[in-house]
Amino acid sequence: xxxxxxxxAKLYKTEALKQIFAAIASPNIISLAGGVPSxxxxxxxxxxxxxxxVIDEHGAKALQYSKTAGIDEIRETLADWMNERYDMxxxxxxxxxxxxSTQAFDLFGKIFLDPKDNIIVExxxxxxxxxxxxxxxxxxxxxxxxxxxIDTEELERKLKMYKNVKFLYIVSxxxxxxxxxxxxxxxxxxxxLANKYDFLIIEDDPYGYLRYEGDPVDPIxxxxxxxxxxxxxxxxxxxxxxxxxxxxxxxxxxxxxLCDAKESADLHTNVFGQYLVNEYVKGGYxxxxxxxxxxxxxxxxxxxxxxxxxxxxxxxxWTEPEGGMFCWIELDEKIDTTKLYKKAxxxxxxxxxxxxxxxxxxxxxxxxxxxxxxxxxxIKKGVRILGELI
Amino acid sequence: xxxxxxxxAKLYKTEALKQIFAAIASPNIISLAGGVPSxxxxxxxxxxxxxxxVIDEHGAKALQYSKTAGIDEIRETLADWMNERYDMxxxxxxxxxxxxSTQAFDLFGKIFLDPKDNIIVExxxxxxxxxxxxxxxxxxxxxxxxxxxIDTEELERKLKMYKNVKFLYIVSxxxxxxxxxxxxxxxxxxxxLANKYDFLIIEDDPYGYLRYEGDPVDPIxxxxxxxxxxxxxxxxxxxxxxxxxxxxxxxxxxxxxLCDAKESADLHTNVFGQYLVNEYVKGGYxxxxxxxxxxxxxxxxxxxxxxxxxxxxxxxxWTEPEGGMFCWIELDEKIDTTKLYKKAxxxxxxxxxxxxxxxxxxxxxxxxxxxxxxxxxxIKKGVRILGELI
Numbered sequence: 048x049x050x051x052x053x054x055x056a057k058l059y060k061t062e063a064l065k066q067i068f069a070a071i072a073s074p075n076i077i078s079l080a081g082g083v084p085s086x087x088x089x090x091x092x093x094x095x096x097x098x099x100x101v102i103d104e105h106g107a108k109a110l111q112y113s114k115t116a117g118i119d120e121i122r123e124t125l126a127d128w129m130n131e132r133y134d135m136x137x138x139x140x141x142x143x144x145x146x147x148s149t150q151a152f153d154l155f156g157k158i159f160l161d162p163k164d165n166i167i168v169e170x171x172x173x174x175x176x177x178x179x180x181x182x183x184x185x186x187x188x189x190x191x192x193x194x195x196x197i198d199t200e201e202l203e204r205k206l207k208m209y210k211n212v213k214f215l216y217i218v219s220x221x222x223x224x225x226x227x228x229x230x231x232x233x234x235x236x237x238x239x240l241a242n243k244y245d246f247l248i249i250e251d252d253p254y255g256y257l258r259y260e261g262d263p264v265d266p267i268x269x270x271x272x273x274x275x276x277x278x279x280x281x282x283x284x285x286x287x288x289x290x291x292x293x294x295x296x297x298x299x300x301x302x303x304x305l306c307d308a309k310e311s312a313d314l315h316t317n318v319f320g321q322y323l324v325n326e327y328v329k330g331g332y333x334x335x336x337x338x339x340x341x342x343x344x345x346x347x348x349x350x351x352x353x354x355x356x357x358x359x360x361x362x363x364x365w366t367e368p369e370g371g372m373f374c375w376i377e378l379d380e381k382i383d384t385t386k387l388y389k390k391a392x393x394x395x396x397x398x399x400x401x402x403x404x405x406x407x408x409x410x411x412x413x414x415x416x417x418x419x420x421x422x423x424x425x426i427k428k429g430v431r432i433l434g435e436l437i
Numbered sequence: 438x439x440x441x442x443x444x445x446a447k448l449y450k451t452e453a454l455k456q457i458f459a460a461i462a463s464p465n466i467i468s469l470a471g472g473v474p475s476x477x478x479x480x481x482x483x484x485x486x487x488x489x490x491v492i493d494e495h496g497a498k499a500l501q502y503s504k505t506a507g508i509d510e511i512r513e514t515l516a517d518w519m520n521e522r523y524d525m526x527x528x529x530x531x532x533x534x535x536x537x538s539t540q541a542f543d544l545f546g547k548i549f550l551d552p553k554d555n556i557i558v559e560x561x562x563x564x565x566x567x568x569x570x571x572x573x574x575x576x577x578x579x580x581x582x583x584x585x586x587i588d589t590e591e592l593e594r595k596l597k598m599y600k601n602v603k604f605l606y607i608v609s610x611x612x613x614x615x616x617x618x619x620x621x622x623x624x625x626x627x628x629x630l631a632n633k634y635d636f637l638i639i640e641d642d643p644y645g646y647l648r649y650e651g652d653p654v655d656p657i658x659x660x661x662x663x664x665x666x667x668x669x670x671x672x673x674x675x676x677x678x679x680x681x682x683x684x685x686x687x688x689x690x691x692x693x694x695l696c697d698a699k700e701s702a703d704l705h706t707n708v709f710g711q712y713l714v715n716e717y718v719k720g721g722y723x724x725x726x727x728x729x730x731x732x733x734x735x736x737x738x739x740x741x742x743x744x745x746x747x748x749x750x751x752x753x754x755w756t757e758p759e760g761g762m763f764c765w766i767e768l769d770e771k772i773d774t775t776k777l778y779k780k781a782x783x784x785x786x787x788x789x790x791x792x793x794x795x796x797x798x799x800x801x802x803x804x805x806x807x808x809x810x811x812x813x814x815x816i817k818k819g820v821r822i823l824g825e826l827i
Contacts, residue, residue: 083501089496102488150703157443287501289500291706312540318680
């Protein structure tokens with residue numbers, strides 16, 4: 048039988064990455080490839096306690112069908128949490144729960160994208176978001192990432208060239224893959240540009256809580272004057288990814304449209320997880336847990352930076368992020384990191400070749416290294432082997 | 438700010454149904470509208486036990502990222518369960534977990550539907566599936582539902598008329614909304630037609646386990662000879678909907694394509710729920726729970742049938758299903774049940790007007806009544822009031 052697929056079906060294939068993830072499943076591999084939190088960070092006893100609390104206090108309600116936007120309790124808790132953390136004025140109606148931020152990318156595609164619509168992404172950008180948008184066949188406008196975040200001059204040049212941009216997608220803090228942070232004045236500038244050139248900003252912030260050095264920066268959403276910024280975050284990195292509890296914060300009309308699309312995507316996100324995360328935040332456990340995670344990741348991050356310095360060639364460039372889970376490396380232009388990857392696997396080390404993070408897949412000499420889910424010893428060894436291979 | 442929506446965005450709007458669901462949220466309303474299991478059926482103490490078992494035995498694994506198709510454990514358990522229940526030969530690779538069956542409809546749209554592609558649905562059909570397919574702008578071919586399931590003669594006539602049908606979507610047992618069961622010989626016939634006219638069958642079976650009378654019928658999937666049937670089921674009706682654990686069983690190539698689409702839809706379904714449902718099935722609790730649910734729903738179903746007989750006009754037709762959660766009613770052609778609904782709400786009774794279950798929204802004189810989540814007393818009262826209004 049020949050399958051009669053849709054024209055879009057092939058846009059969902061991510062063969063190269065499947066091979067990478069298959070390779071890193073082997074226990075012998077030192078994987079600097081993943082983007083996965085360390086299981087050592089999971090607060091298992093707390094989760095047992097909160098699970099039982101959810102069953103005691105909410106029982107059948109935590110097991111029944113629920114609203115597409117999420118249970119009212121968690122929407123209120125998250126609004127309060129954002130308001131307290133960033134001195135903002137978010138209301139319950141501005142918050143929706145998504146099944147991972149991955150789902151939010153798909154919902155944005157459904158509600159905002161027709162084929163060939165212009166959207167702007169950084170170069171490089173988070174590959175999961177690109178996968179989410181790709182099947183909607185947008186025209187990508189790429190803007191260079193600089194040490195202090197997206198190049199806003201290039202951005203405005205391109206906004207003048209390309210009319211009718213639907214949205215800018217950007218990871219604002221400890222970007223995936225570079226680890227970079229958009230500097231404060233640029234954040235205000237992005238909002239000004241969105242107002243002036245009439246587009247939305249999807250601000251993705253899964254890593255902002257994981258800061259090892261330096262001072263926190265307010266989210267772009269805080270400077271939003273016209274309801275153009277939709278802020279995405281998740282409990283995947285600060286509790287556990289398995290529950291798939293993420294959230295979007297935006298103007299009420301946009302949230303309603305995204306919920307309309309979510310209704311036929313999965314009706315609602317798992318309710319038990321929503322109640323559990325609600326207890327986690329409301330109970331004040333989250334700040335303590337973030338401290339625990341930082342204590343675990345910070346030495347790993349230090350070892351990665353010192354190992355890069357020790358083992359990588361002098362003409363290599365790498366980011367020295369103040370937080371998050373990744374370092375980003377640019378090698379001599381002659382080096383194709385997809386080829387390097389094959390050699391590295393033969394030496395039992397894995398990473399993600401940078402090409403997957405470019406919307407146009409047009410840059411070959413970069414790579415992403417993860418330090419959150421690897422021991423210090425393995426980071427040192429892995430980086431040393433990579434350095435030798437380069 | 439004017440939102441620059443996609444052309445598809447409006448296809449996600451379900452305003453009429455939102456109003457219905459808002460109305461039934463009122464505690465004064467006798468709601469025969471929902472499609473929701475009774476919370477009295479939820480085995481809360483068992484869920485506490487299994488939650489703690491998952492934490493004890495799987496710990497961090499139940500909290501971490503996982504495979505898009507679902508954890509291997511549950512895929513194997515479900516394959517075994519299907520094989521034992523229906524004497525089939527399903528393998529792990531044939532099974533994937535979806536975030537509710539709702540997600541499966543969307544994934545089928547992504548992988549198989551281009552605008553104007555022909556798909557076949559029954560008239561009437563499950564509205565959630567229609568919502569899932571609608572945004573992909575298919576051409577619906579509708580085929581009449583008969584007392585023993587879809588009219589296979591009309592189906593073949595239409596298959597000769599319309600070339601290139603992508604798939605037939607059908608609820609095989611205790612259909613939503615009619616409660617009807619496709620009779621055995623018709624099931625074999627559907628597979629023959631699929632082979633002959635080269636289309637897929639999406640067999641949706643959320644209610645088949647809830648049989649109050651009569652003998653079970655094997656799923657269409659059992660008679661599949663060329664891997665054309667994808668069987669969908671869910672734990673929403675036989676454990677609890679809140680976990681959003683549903684599954685698809687199909688030929689490995691189709692499952693792989695659906696997983697490719699799922700990867701950018703939500704990466705994977707919540708892992709904790711998957712481990713919990715795995716323990717639920719593997720531990721042999723499911724058959725006991727089904728018996729408990731049947732014991733709860735059967736008297737409600739009896740009362741609904743006897744109340745219809747007592748209070749509804751003689752020229753009304755209704756189905757007398759042997760299981761499931763719904764009865765379906767056809768009134769005099771002059772009655773518009775959307776108008777009846779407004780009157781009923783004034784008298785504190787709700788139902789779902791049948792028009793929403795027709796792909797072309799072209800039939801006005803039908804309605805769906807639910808009995809799973811209403812007490813016997815309220816069923817009697819609700820049906821009496823409706824009878825009087827009609």
